[in-house]
Amino acid sequence: MKGTILNYSTQNQTGEILSEEQLQYTFSITDWFETVQPTIGTTVNFELDANGLVTKITAITQPVFTNVSNTPLQKQQHNEEDNYNMFNWFVKCLKNYANFKDRARRKEYWLFTLVYSLISLGLLIIEIILWSYPIITILFILAMIIPSYSVLARRLHDINKSGWAMFISMIPIVGGIILLVWLCTETKNEDNQWGKPAK
Structure with a gap:
């Protein structure tokens, strides 16, 4: 089959290929049969x-x-993301489960947070109706800890902040407000140490 490399992360050593049939495939560096890195x-x-x-x-x-x-390829990828619904963004974050190195735009962070909150609330309501201990809700929340923090770190990277800046929220009152403002800040349209702009 023939295709074109859409993206490649040197940190994760994974990327995506767009085939001639307009299908996207994920690949690993172990499947790359060349002496130079994918471009x-x-x-x-x-x-x-x-x-x-x-x-x-x-x-x-x-x-x-x-x-x-x-490039047209990156614009095509961004155009596809513009057609994502909130569940597509949620799934994208799950696929980047422990990715603390790249960048995430505002839409990715907030729609992930929205779906995560809706699912948690839905599970809790069901368990209350069934008069059962909310074990499923608790397990879901525990499972979402890593992807929640990873997308938070990537969101901060997207505005040229270190992922460690999330801990500013530990400052009473003021810290949470500052973090909220950062999370609502538009993508910095420039390259940084975490990659290309997410938007």
């Missing part, structure tokens, strides 16, 4: 294994552009 915009050949996972990726051509933030 966004590179045309590649790849195979799918019995489970539908990408394997044996080889480069056909190198990218013809250098300014990644303005």
Whole structure:
């Protein structure tokens, strides 16, 4: 099969390929059969294994552009995200379960938070109606601790703040207000140590 590399994270050593059929596939560096690292915009050949996972990726051509933030491929990816509903954003955050290194736009953070809150509330209401101990709600909240903090860290990265800045909320009253303002701040439209702008 033939496709184009949409993105690649050197930290996670994973990326995505857009096939000629306009399908997206996730790949790992272990499936990259070249001596140089994958580059966004590179045309590649790849195979799918019995489970539908990408394997044996080889480069056909190198990218013809250098300014990644303005490439049609990245714009296409962002356009697809613009069509996401709140559950798509929630699933995206779950896929980035423990990713504390990249960036997340406001929509990603707040829609994840909304779905997380709605599911928690729904589970709690069901368990109250059934007169049962809220064990399922508690387990769900515990399972969401890591993705909640990881998307929070990525949101802060997107406005050029360290993920550790989340602990400013520990300052009584003022800390929580400052953190809320940061979380509502628009994406910084510039590259930083955590990658390209998330929007």
